[in-house]
Amino acid sequence: MSEIPPLPPVDQTVREMETPSEAWRKAALQGEPTPERHAALRQQAACLNTVRLVPADAPALRAERPRVVAWNLERCKHVEETAAVLRREQADICLLTEMDLGMARSGNRDTTGDLARLLGMGHVYGTEFIELGHGDFREQALHGGTPNRDGLHGNAVLARFPIDRALVLPLDNDGFWFWNKDAGDQRRIGGRIAIAVRLLLPQPVWVVSVHYESRLGPPERSEETKVLLAHLDRLTGSEPVLIGGDFNCKGLQEEGVEGEALLTRPETVEPMFARLREAGFDWRTCNTSNLTTRNHAWTIEEYRAFKKIDWFFARGVECRAPAVIPAVDAKGRNISDHEAIAVTLALPAT
Incomplete structure (x- = not known):
């Protein structure tokens, strides 16, 4: 990561993203x-300096065992299939990444807004990147002739419950995907983010x-984790x-950590886990050792591998029934190159 200090949280909420x-x-x-x-372009772009918050029409006011995906x-x-x-999984809260807004490769849809409407949930959307192209080489070949309507890509949180606060937490500030020649044809403005949302269930849970x-x-x-934890603290x-x-x-x-070792000693290879443990976060009760990536038929050979890169980390809340959910539709077709992960929160009665 760059030596450039991370940006402060973005807490200005809007109903419509500019x-x-x-x-x-x-x-x-x-x-x-x-x-x-x-840096100048990032400063100019309203979508990188606001967070969209659209509450549910009729939010649920209580949940003792919410299911999180x-x-x-x-x-x-694949909005409808998703x-x-x-x-089917009875998701009450969805933590989503790689969500397009107005990109030709995903039908120029507001994928977060459309998904939230189909599920009857409120949502928060934050922009990770303004995409200046059409995506990877396959997406360029398939969709390069269609203009991107808005050109945004980001993270989202969907929830059935009242949303009390919503912030974008920037995790880097180096602009690599804009200025570095290694970015190739995927030129972008922005950087990696987290979205933090305070939900009322009715007790507050972030x-x-x-x-x-x-x-x-x-x-x-590990440095990204340090930045994330500083925001959350x-x-x-x-x-x-x-x-x-x-x-x-x-x-x-890459280091051959597999099976139960994924849960019992990941910090020996990935020090981010040690940072999270030191900050009071647990992963053993909210994850399984099942792998979480999925190959497409067109995945090139050098990337054809299965990994466990999707995780939950919990502090101050009990987690039960962790699961990995195949990313396939009713006909068995892939709808993502990542499986979904799920956990049930056990909240104290109020």
């Missing part, structure tokens, strides 16, 4: 791609949807916290 125009996005591609230019939805290209899985950087290694993930006090998402902790698979 998205950058196509002309603005095209202009952003002009000129020299430097860290300084990235965390899922990297790989752009959320809703069917979450409905839920956090996290997406770590994919290009880094164990030391950098300032926000949450002694209130319960559940973190869930895609931590991209590929060091576990």
Whole structure:
């Protein structure tokens, strides 16, 4: 990670996200791609400095055993099929990553808003990146001829319950995907984020949807965790916290950590786990040792592997019945390259 200090939390909520125009996005591609230019563009973009909060029409006011699902939805290209899985799993709270807003590759849909409406949930959406292209090479080939309507990609939290607070927590500030030649054709403005939401169940519980950087290694993930925990320490006090998402902790698979060792000694390879343990977070009761990635038929050979990179971490709340849910629709077709993970929270009666 860069030595640039992380950005402060984004706490200005809006009902409608102000998205950058196509002309603005095209202009952003002009000129020299430097860290300084990235910082200026990031400052200009309202969508990177606000968080969208849309409450449920009729939120549930109490839940003693809410079911939480965390899922990297790989752009959320299959909204209706995803809703069917979450409905079947009786999800009450969804911590979602890789959610497109106005991207050609996902039908230029507001994937978070559409999914929330289908499930009758309120939602929070935060922008991770303004996408200046159409995605990876396969997405470029399939959708490069269709303009992106809004060009946003981010994280979301969906919930049946009242949303008391919502913030975007920036995890980096180096602009790598904009200025570094290794970013290739996936030019982007922004950086990795977490979304922290204080829900009233009716007692307050914080839920956090996290997406770590994919290009880094164990030391950098430990630094991302340090940044995340610093944000949460300032926000949450002694209130319960559940973190869930895609931590991209590929060091576990690369070093051959598997089976029960994934739960009992992940910190020997990925020091992020030691940081979380020291901060009072547990992972053993809210995860299984099952792997959480899924290959597509078109996955190229060098990436054709199964990993456990999606996790829950809990502090101050009891977790039960952890599960890994296959990312397939009713016909057995892939709807993401990540499986969903789920856990039930056991909250004290009030």
